[in-house]
Amino acid sequence: MVYFKYGKAFHDLRIQHGFSLSAFEELGIAKSTLSNFENGKSMLSFDRLDFALQKMNVSPLDYSLMINNGEQDNYISIFDEIEHAYYQRNIKQLQYIYTKSIKRARTSKS
Missing domain, CATH: 1.10.287 (Helix Hairpins)
Structure with missing residues (x-):
């Protein structure tokens, strides 16, 4: 559960933007992989995470701010x-x- 905050933030963004787990399969991210990430069981590679954020029109900065309660990494x-x-x-x-x-x-x- 070390990665929970990363997956939780992604999950919240995904729901907020109206995307299903299967919406990211075209990027090569299986539903099970994304589910494991969102549940804190695994981490996505940076490139896959970046592609998924791009699909939702979310910048890495906005994602980072969400993870860190408004503070930038x-x-x-x-x-x-x-x-x-x-x-x-x-x-x-x-x-x-x-x-x-x-x-x-x-x-x-x-």
Whole structure:
């Protein structure tokens, strides 16, 4: 039940947006897999979770805020920055994000 909050948040979003468990089969996510995720028995891979969120028009940030009672996970904000820079083909921004992340990681280890 370690993953319960992730699955519960997804379940709530799925119901709120009017999707059935079978609606995600076209993405390669079996009903049983999604049910296990929603019940906290397993975790979905990031790419599958991202595809499922996209299908519901829910951003990873909104999902993260739901999981964390309105507080943003640091990694989600970094993914958003990376995604934005990537689609703009902004190599300098991607390099900056990388350098900033490395510095944060080193500082947190100290």
